[in-house]
Every structure is written in structure tokens, then in C-alpha cells.
Amino acid sequence: MHQFDLSNAQWHASSYSNGDGGNCVEVTDTVPGLVPVRDSKLGTDGPVLTFPSRTWTHFLGLLRG
Known part of the structure; x- marks a missing residue:
């Protein structure tokens, strides 16, 4: 698991x-x-979920229909 300074x-x-x-x-x-x-x-x-950019873009595309 990677940790990022946010x-x-x-x-x-x-x-x-x-x-x-x-x-x-x-x-x-x-x-x-x-x-x-x-x-x-x-x-x-609080907790942060991290997604690959490509996966996030695909997810948003599915939401938009």
C-alpha cells in the first residue's frame, strides 16, 4: 500500500x-x-480512496451514460 502526502x-x-x-x-x-x-x-x-486515473475516467463515463 502506498502512502501519499495529501x-x-x-x-x-x-x-x-x-x-x-x-x-x-x-x-x-x-x-x-x-x-x-x-x-x-x-x-x-478521514480515509481516502485512490483510483487509477483511467479507472476514474471510465467510472465517470458510466455515470454520465
Whole structure:
């Protein structure tokens, strides 16, 4: 398992997240070739899932239909 320093990462909230701090999925592009994803409801130091960029792009394509 790889560890990445995401302490200075710029996180971007999903466009589907609501404005009151709930239901917020965030991603960052600070790790080349990978897409770290977190749930901001769990706090900024909560768990982060990391996906290969290609897998994340495919996933988004499936969501868009």
C-alpha cells in the first residue's frame, strides 16, 4: 500500500454536493496518474480512496451514460 502526502492538496467538491456540508465527495489531482477521493463528512483527515486515473475516467463515463 502506498502512502501519499495529501496535506497540502487542493480538494474539489463534486458538482452534485449540496451547499450545507453534507453529501460531499471531493477529489484532488495532486498525485500523477491517480485520483484520490474522500468524503468530507468524515473530516479532512478521514480515509481516502485512490483510483487509477483511467479507472476514474471510465467510472465517470458510466455515470454520465
